[in-house]
Amino acid sequence: MSELLNLAELQGWIGAEETAQDVLTAALAERFHATLSLDGEVAKLGDVVPRLIHFCLCQPAAPMNALGEDGHPARGGFLPPVPLPRRMWAGSDITFHGDLRVGDAVQRLSRIADVIVKEGKSGTLCFVTVDHSFTVNGQLRIEDRQSIVYRALQSAPAAVSPTAAPVGETVSGVDPSPTLLFRYSALTFNGHRIHYDAPYATGVEGYPGLVVHGPLQATLLLHLAARVGRRPPDAFRFRSLSTLYDHEEMFLNAGTLQNGTLPLWTARAGGPVAMQAEASWQ
């Protein structure tokens, strides 16, 4: 384990809670629809909105002087002060109990559920698990268990599986252009520089390009699942296993829908699985 990490101290954050409020506006619904190139009509006041729009809601609006070097709010407030600078979204496990609609006043309660350290092939990994619940008028709509991973700057590039991802039964290509990445960052009020600041992403964090957001990949996969399953899934979970960058086309793949479950994954052409996901219907 890295000498910098005091796990017992970081685990003192377990149980910390934060609440946030937001109103789901027609403007957000329209911009989300446009950025994700979704089919159908844009949701209007009172209409059900597309799933995973909740990633755009209740985001912290830290003042400029409260940001860390990576562009996220500095750690040590709600999130534990993990002293490993490279932050990535590792995965999420989401259950939809109901729909969100344009005009909803949404409340998010977030709680630090766990902090653990693992030794990965690329070096020390610190995983922070955050449980979010989204309610409207006191009614639970979404439960979302998010896993964030932190890594050292000097850690080796994550080992990339030599096995190319299989090609799905349904495949769709997306150009993860800097414009798409920027618009998604704006939708989610995410100042993380790895997605839009190429000199920082390559020179400081050592990536070969701008990093494609985990939640963007997840949202694109969920909407592919909704097309294959002919309705939005009731649950969705994903894990980011390798990184995708802006300079290579990203492929969204869906496997075979069986017993109400659909495997999904993203990959670049000839590359390994980047995000592994599963959509399920009750």
Ligand SMILES: CC(C)(COP(=O)(O)OP(=O)(O)OC[C@H]1O[C@@H](n2cnc3c(N)ncnc32)[C@H](O)[C@@H]1OP(=O)(O)O)[C@@H](O)C(=O)NCCC(=O)NCCSC(=O)C[C@](C)(O)C(=O)O
């Ligand atoms: C995390 C990396 C570095 C580990 O890569 P590695 O080679 O070091 O790990 P490993 O040796 O394969 O595995 C070590 C252990 O970690 C576990 N593990 C391994 N991966 C995961 C995962 N995803 N979720 C949960 N567990 C994971 C794995 O199961 C194993 O556990 P074990 O020892 O108990 O068997 C590597 O998997 C990787 O590079 N993943 C891609 C991450 C990514 O691209 N995320 C999306 C973009 S970042 C983003 O969206 C940011 C945003 C939106 O701005 C934001 O800040 O919120």
